[in-house]
Amino acid sequence: MDEALVERIQSNPKFRELVHKKGGFSWMLAIVMLVIYYGFILVIAFSPATLGTPLSAGSVTTVGIPVGILIILSAFVITGIYARRANSEFDRLTREVVEEAKQ
């Protein structure tokens, strides 16, 4: 990559927008996932009985079961949210940056 091209892309406001939006969004989602997972681990470590509470009086199923399944689903959904926005909005911005850099 030659210096002129680097300079052109770096000074393109669309590139800055891309860096800002994509970087912020991916870090935010990564942190959401970390908070969900480590929140779960900390509940298990410090208050395991919470997850062992029956869902309703007399039921065998405990709170922990839907919570566990929801965490598995959240991993899938969060990945999907990212892929969706990145494949449309971020990729469109990227394409524009690349095209403008070629001119």
Place this chain on the structure above:
Amino acid sequence: MMRKSLHTLGAAALLACATAPTWAAGAIDGAVAKRDLNWHAIIMFFIFVAFTLGITYWAARRTRSAKDFYAAGGGITGFQNGLAIAGDYMSAASFLGISAMVFDKGYDGLIYSIGFLVGWPVITFLVAERLRNLGKYTFADVASYRLGQTPVRSFAATGTLVVVALYLIAQMVGAGKLIQLLFGMDYTYAVVLVGILMVLYVMFGGMLATTWVQIIKAILLLSGASFMAFMVLKHSGFSFETMFAQAVEVKQQAAQALAAKAAVASEVAAAAVASNAPNASAAVASAEAAAKTATAAAKVNIMAPGGLVSNPIDAISLGLALMFGTAGLPHILMRFFTVKDAKEARKSVFYATGFIGYFYILTFIIGFGAITLVATNPEFLDPAKGGLIGGSNMAAVHLSKAVGGDFFLGFISAVAFATILAVVAGLTLSGASAVSHDLYASVIKKGKANEADEIRVSKMTTLGLGVVAIFLGILFEKQNIAFMVGLAFSIAASANFPVLFLSMFWKGLTTRGAVIGGLFGLISAVVLIILGPAVWEVTLGNPKGSAPFAYSNPAIFSMTLAFVTTWLVSITDNSEQAQKERALFLPQFIRSMTGIGAEGASKH
């Protein structure tokens, strides 16, 4: 890994045996008995082998360039790659081991599988597309992008080979034992067969054949597990509440039976002591043991977290190793170079996360189904030792027979074998590329290697790795190697991941910082595992509680050490080369964001 926390709980040996292999490797631990030849399984397995060798033949005719060999020409779609990643990740032991853990401990099995899953979203956001935009065939391409080729590639190749070797040995030993149990084939023959097949796939079919073996295996495993989960749910009238209630009842009855047994034993002991019988001390000992087992059984609540996460430091450390270890496994990272661009890389992880998450929900249902349908059926119980024939790891296998008869048992056994083949093929290819692409072409030939020579080196390495894997598999047959996959994950998280991550995200990283920091992570992970309970007490046989390092998982310490050292060495590095490397960050960053200059797919 979790041996320590379980032992602290005084759980039965059976439990410890079931949990160790959940590290996605050595599915069966300890000595196993050979069964009679299982013809259904053998015939179905040979159909699988014939079919995959056919694919290898087809792939071999399409594998000409280095790009074909290492990255299947970059022409795999996101969906296919997602399936292949899932196929690479869902090993025989995560199937058998996690369902066994649910079978024994219930909810703890779910906690464990969640740990294996949550690394994937983080890989999507932070690693996958940047890796695709910057690299060509191996993660070392990315780590050394703007740094000194020779030192960084040598380091990355070492990290790769260590992880691959540990993982491969664990898989080979697990394969030998599993096949002995399922097929009635000799351990040595089983290991040799696995070694030969993996060499054939990789050497002739390269990444294209490896990918398709993984895809087919993923489809077979997901369909087989779906059928089992469906039959389990059908048995409880498609009500989770009924399924859980039935399992809890089975566990309670078992605990009551054990308590009754303990009461009888204690009466016998009391009588023996009273009459001053010569066997009094033996009777007391057996009564104590029975009481202990009964107490442990009564304590197990399969609907709530048990002893898996008893210690917060170990829990967080395990979480770190699972999450960031996945993002540092060379054979997984390599899969991102098989797709055409960043968009497909992103899609691959999305699909992979879906398949893997679905699979873990299935294993959870399968584990509960095994409690109701297998643990209550004398056909599957070992009257001498108590528990299941072949140990808890056989829970899913017995369940396949309970819900689908001999034919389906054969199918699941063949799938378990196919699973091992798919995983070892991916590992071998990754090890071979570290040698040919990183060491031979970049370090020895300084990037001037001719492509045909590079492929030749890669094929020779594949053959070499096959021979070494067979040899080590036979050598380690009787060893306790449950720590190996845990160590592989810890090294991946402490050596490979910090260097890869900082090379992509931190401008200040220099060659010196990357190599020294990475080596610190590698060495500290190895040393702390050896000094920890898994190796010091279990493998080396020192007394319990004598391990100099008290935690089962070192990741929280070794990862921190790697990051801090890398940072410190990099910021104090004022060499001329370091200045140049920092200046090169901007063009690298632009390429990682936009994909300008990235490798495309090859034409054919």
